[in-house]
Amino acid sequence: MGIDRNRLSPAFVLVAALFWGLAGGIGGVLMTDGWAPFVVSFYRGAIGLLFFLAWLAVSPRGSGLASGRLWLLSAIAGLGITGNFAFYFISIRESSVAVAATLMYCAPVFVYLASFALRLERPTATKWAAIALVMLGVGLLTRVYETGPDAVTLIGAVAGLLAGLSYAVFIFGLKYAAPHGSPQAILAIAFAVLAIILILPSDIEQTSAALSAPSWPLFAALGVLGAGFSFTLYIFGLKRIAPAVASIMAMVEPVTASLFGVVLLDESLTGGQILGIALILATVTALSVSSSARKPSSEVATF
Numbered sequence: 001m002g003i004d005r006n007r008l009s010p011a012f013v014l015v016a017a018l019f020w021g022l023a024g025g026i027g028g029v030l031m032t033d034g035w036a037p038f039v040v041s042f043y044r045g046a047i048g049l050l051f052f053l054a055w056l057a058v059s060p061r062g063s064g065l066a067s068g069r070l071w072l073l074s075a076i077a078g079l080g081i082t083g084n085f086a087f088y089f090i091s092i093r094e095s096s097v098a099v100a101a102t103l104m105y106c107a108p109v110f111v112y113l114a115s116f117a118l119r120l121e122r123p124t125a126t127k128w129a130a131i132a133l134v135m136l137g138v139g140l141l142t143r144v145y146e147t148g149p150d151a152v153t154l155i156g157a158v159a160g161l162l163a164g165l166s167y168a169v170f171i172f173g174l175k176y177a178a179p180h181g182s183p184q185a186i187l188a189i190a191f192a193v194l195a196i197i198l199i200l201p202s203d204i205e206q207t208s209a210a211l212s213a214p215s216w217p218l219f220a221a222l223g224v225l226g227a228g229f230s231f232t233l234y235i236f237g238l239k240r241i242a243p244a245v246a247s248i249m250a251m252v253e254p255v256t257a258s259l260f261g262v263v264l265l266d267e268s269l270t271g272g273q274i275l276g277i278a279l280i281l282a283t284v285t286a287l288s289v290s291s292s293a294r295k296p297s298s299e300v301a302t303f
Helices: 005-032 037-058 068-094 097-104 107-117 125-142 154-180 183-199 204-212 216-238 243-249 252-264 271-293
Strands: none
Touching (some): 005 037, 005 068, 005 243, 005 252, 037 204, 037 216, 068 097, 068 154, 068 183, 097 271, 107 125, 107 154, 107 271, 125 154, 125 271, 154 183, 183 216, 204 216
16 A cells, blocks of 8 residues: 555645754754854755765756756755854854744745836735734834843844745745756755855854764754754645645744743743744735735646
């Protein structure tokens, strides 16, 4: 009796989002131990790259590696995922796992604003109201109305939003590269760009020391769960699942990250911050579901 992959697809997406949430917590633990954000980001991406190169070696057909457009668009996706990883961990260091993960979840808002500017999406009162609600949620989450020691720093807030913006660039790059090659080829190029870029600002001494440090199992878990395994599962899941469903399941990531920070890193959230998280998650998910519902079914299989 064969396995029904259609039934497994939602589980793939759910597990991928769960692993991304755990990756934020693992990164927070590593930075608490003194590891720099760029070093943590580099190992998350570099270990993921090994997965995608192995996937490409096992399944090279239809890679599209002879296409210059594939390389260009995949490199753009690589710039996006580089910024996403780096800004995310900087935001965690400067604020908390919960704040950083939720701010990054604002990525669809940046996609809408870019689509408005490029006339790819028609602005409506409902969309502007949703964006305003997200901005209100960001204000509550980052506690911009406070100046005390417990307030989120400007660097933490800006880095979290830049992580979301970078993720939007990554998604755009994946979407437009998809017709020109295989997922494994696109991800291999994108993560190779990440590894090359992030090795430059990384502390070389720390980067070398990580290979033999007691924290190495955490680095390995971060790369395997937070990049290689999760992105592979996500790609397989999206082939047989509606984007609207994937959008709802993606809420697992910030929720998991927030719980990790509160339970294992002793982070705390005020009532206002919890309200801000709820506003952002609910509104962004509604925006994503609404947008996905209007797309033709032929787009379901794209990234």
